[in-house]
Amino acid sequence: MKTFKLVLITIWLCLAQNFAQAQTNTAKISGLVLDKAQKPIDGASVTLIAAKNSATVKAVLANADGSFLFDNLAAGNYCIAVTTMGYSTYRGTPIxxxxxxxxxxxxxILVQTSKALQEVAITEQKNFVEHKIDRTVVNVNALxxxxxxxxxxxxxxSPGVVVDENGNISFKGKGGVMVMIDDKPTYLSGENLANYLxxxxxSQLDQIELMSNPPAKYDASGSAGVINIKTKKSKDAGFNGTFAASVGRAKYWRTLESLNLNYHVNNINLFANMGYGVGNNYRRLDVTRTYLNGQGNITSGYLETAFFHPMSYxxxxxxxxxxxxxxxxxxxxVLTGMFTTGRNTNPVNSFITDSKGKTDSAIIAYNTTRSKFYNKGGNLNYNHQFEQKGHELSFNLxxxxxxxxxxxxFSNSSYNNAGVLGSQQNITDDLPANINIYAAKTDYAKPLSAKGKFESGLKTSYVNTDNAAYYFNVLNNVSTVDNNNSNHxxxxxxxNAAYVNFNKEYKRFSAQFGLRAxxxxVSGHQLGNAQxxxxxxxxxxxxxxxxxxxxYKLDTAGSHTLNLSYGRRIDRPYYQDLNPFVTILDKYSQFEGNPFLKPQFASEYQLTYGYKSCFSLTVDYNVINDYQVEYDMQKGDIFLATTMNLGQRVHWAFEIYWALKPVKWFNFTLNGELDHNQFSGQxxxxxINNSTTYxxxxxxxxxNFTNGWAAELSAFYLSPARDAQFTHIYREQINVGISxxxxxxxxxxxxxxxDIFKGNYSAGNITNIPNVLATxxxxxxxxxxxxxxxxxxxxTPKNEKRRNSSAESEQDRVRN
Incomplete structure (x- = not known):
């Protein structure tokens, strides 16, 4: 609870300061930023400066009509400064x-300058989180x-994102997120996606875009929305790059290095991102299972302690x-490639107990895994902008x-309660997998008169996955095929998809509607064997x-807004969940795919009140039918996990975002959610008919201090929760940093x-297993x-402009 207390104290201090200011600060300063033609300059940076020491008090961006407002001001003398690209800086007299x-x-009135931009060193740090009309943007390097x-x-x-112990990603309390890299689906899930990320x-990442209700141009996959990870690509002319290296230690040492290069001259831009990492991780898993008879009395027990030491290059x-x-x-x-090799040593100690908890037998296992993962890809893209601004056509292959x-x-040795070796079992397996993905899409955008825009597009994709599992029983160094578990x-x-999208903007009202089909x-073929x-x-x-x-803008300046949105989405089953293989985890634990798993469909409703870019309050309602859940069952001596469809999950959430800059050198950002899930189905x-609130x-x-020093304190807290068959204890984490x-x-x-207080671990119970209690x-x-x-x-070559040439602005439109 240390993190939760820290969060509450911080919130209280910030609220106290705001309430105190509200009692004394009543003055307002407003105005308009225009050019010589009396046209508003949208997005100009307007800064309120203390006249006595030139310290920055507040800063805002001018609205679309050029207006700005500073309110809740204490008595004093202030100056207004206005800057924007292509215009001379303005500084007014004291007010x-x-x-x-x-x-x-x-x-x-700002005066346009014709001078070429000179190279400027930007020293102000980006905000960690930026809110836009259809997404939340996380600036990775800000932390x-x-x-x-x-x-x-x-x-x-990232705000609203939770990663569980198996690498599964949920967003705003909901599982089923589509993860994209540079606007392209990864086509991976579960363990494969976690290992890839x-x-x-x-150091190769630039931004993360979080979209809980994406527009129609995005794939409909992902009932919880879309997470788009954008990698770095330099926008500067000439030759430039970034080198990054780090070394860290958790249980073991690990390193990460990267080199980003860019060369832009005349009509050609060349770029390359290279990285190398040594992962050296650790996990300890403790499992207990208590078996009961029909009267609820204990008959036996199972205790397991497993250690994992995965190492990868x-x-x-x-x-x-x-x-x-x-x-x-x-x-x-664009060409991409990744080659990961790894090994994992996994000793497991298991104990079978009788009805009184006394050890009856023990199994000592030593499991090893060697793995390799190749990823290669290619992209061809084309973009053309017509004469009218925003009128464009693009293709991607x-x-x-x-x-x-x-x-x-898997090497298992069984011992009786006297420690005498009883039996030995040796199993080996070979699990190759190959996935080929082909995709083509085109997008078209056409601005309409009176602040309207029409968009449409087509996409087709083809996926072919080939998975095999070959299991062997080894006796006296002789391997025999296990046809019970082997599979192909x-x-x-x-x-095939098509979409249309239309948006229209009025003075205080704007709307966007889209439809995607x-x-x-799908076809699946399970090849047979001798059995x-x-x-x-x-x-x-x-x-x-x-x-x-x-x-809808509640005021003419657009400072207060209401945003209502709706979307329907789909989660198709993960490839490995459809695969009917049995994957052996240890002697008494297995996972089995379900080829009859159906897609789940979600309907998402959101209502958000926003104040400028510093505060928002959201009500979220989400309904999923044929909800896909992990189901654990007892099958003989084996604890078997699979994935199945549960009837329905209903999700309610109240979300708050608050950004505060009480002084020039301090930024505070808070994201909070109160979530409620209701599960029902066979x-x-x-x-199951249960619910949880968390x-x-x-x-x-x-x-941000002087002389280039900066520091950070971040934390998250997740209270106890339930997900269908599973209950989870609370999790918390505190991070600190200095630069x-x-x-x-x-x-x-x-x-x-x-995680300085070591609060981010997962634990809980597995329920709804007949005559079994599991933790x-x-x-x-x-x-x-x-x-x-x-x-x-x-x-940067002196004869080239920075990033304001027409060719370079085109580069921003290229999806790669």
Missing amino acids: NTGTGQAIKLPAI ISNTGANALEVLEK KAIPA NPNIKMGMDYYLSPKTTFGV DYLNYNSGRTQS FIYKENI ENTN SPDSAFTQHYTSLFPTGYVL LVNSF LYVNEVNQF KKVLNNKGTIKLSAR YHNDNGNRSVTAGFTYNFGT
Whole structure:
């Protein structure tokens, strides 16, 4: 509860300060920012400065009509400064607010400058979180504690995102998130997705876009929405780059290095991101199972302690070229590659107890895994902008290949209660998998008169997965095929989609409506062996996914807004969940796929009140039918897990976002959720009808000092919760960090500590298993200390503009 107390204290202090200010600060200063033609300048930076010492008091961006407002001002003398690209800086004469009145300034006229922009060193740190009309943007480098982290760990600290002990990602209290890299689906899930994200250094990431209700142009997959991870790509002309390296220790040492390069000259832009990491992780799992008879009396028990020490080596590269055929036409090619090798040693100690809790027998197991994971891909993209601003056409062709292999050995030795060896069992397996993905899409956008816009697009994708599992029983060094568990499964999926989207903006009202249609064609083929015959299945279905957004400005300045949105989405089953294989975890634990698993459909409703970019309050309602859940059961001596459809899950949530800058050197950001889930439906032999209410709080405190020093204190708290068959205890985490700019502000040294109080572990109970009581406890060794160094280098040719040329603005439109 340390984190929860810290959060409450911080909130109370900030509220106290605001309430105190509210009693004394009544003055207002408002005005307009216009150009010489008396047209408003949208997005100009307006800063309120204390006249006595030139300290920044507040800063806002001018609204679309050029208006700005500073309210709740204490008595004093202030100046207004206005800056925006392409115009000379404006600074006004002192303004006195001693009488507490509302002061309306004469229109501020900015003079356009024709001088070429000179190179400017930007030293102000980006905000951790930025809220936009349809998404929340997380600036990865704004957090010092992201030093030395991987992409999965960065996600865990993003507002509303929770990563469980198995690497499953949920967003705003809901599972079923579609994760994208640079606007492209990863097509991975579960353990495969977690391992993929762990191999990407945080130093390669730029932003994370969180969309709980994405517009129609995005794939309908992901009942909880879309998380789009954007990697770095330099926008500067000339040759430049960034080098980053870090070393950290949790239970064991690990390292991450990356090099980002960009060369932009004339009509060509070349770029490459390279990374290498050594993962050296740890996990301890404790499991208890108590078996009962029909009268509820204990008959026996099972206790297990398992240790995992996965180690991996993760080189990766992304490289490409943009070629500007004309100032309005761009052609691009992107190549990606990743090669991960790893090994995992997994000793397991298990004990069988009698009805009185006395040890009856023990199983000592030593399991080892060697794995490899290849990922390669290519993208061709084309973008053309017509004469009218915003009128554009784009094409994308993609190919991805995931190739993985895993070999395992399980050595089990059984002992009686006297410690005498009774029997030995040796099992080996070979688990190859190959996934080929082909996708093509086109998008078209056409601005309409009177602030309207029409968008449409087509997409087709084809996925072919080939998975095999070969199990062998080993006796006296002789291997015999185990046809009970060996299998070969081929899965093919084709999705064809089309969408239209229309938006319209009025003075205080704007709306956006879209419709996406997706046609899905699925076939699965389970090949037989000497013991099991072939089996196959097919599915064909077409679904419509409407979306709608309505935004209303409660005041003429647009400071207070209401936003109502609706969307329908789908979660198709994960490939490995459809795979009917039995995966052996240990002698008494297995996982089995379910080829009859159906997709789940979700309807999402949101109502949000927002105040500028510093406060929002959201009510969220989400209903999922055919909810996909993990189901654990007892099957003979084996504890078997699978995935199945539960009838329905209803989700309510109240969400708050609050950003505060009480002084120039301190930023505070708070995200909080109060979630309620109701589960109902048939779970094999029992009917579930239960609910849970829980709290999630995430806060970030950023301190920017003089001479290049900065610090950070961040924390999250997740209260106890339930998910269908599983109950979870609370989780909490506190991170701290400090950084210093060096080498003329081109380099940064960072030191961070993650989970300093070791509160982020998972534990709970597994319910609704007839005559079985089960608990689990996972310690993932999250507490760590990391030191990192980042250096920016490069030159900019004097005869080229920075990023305001027409060709460079086109580069921003290229999806790669």
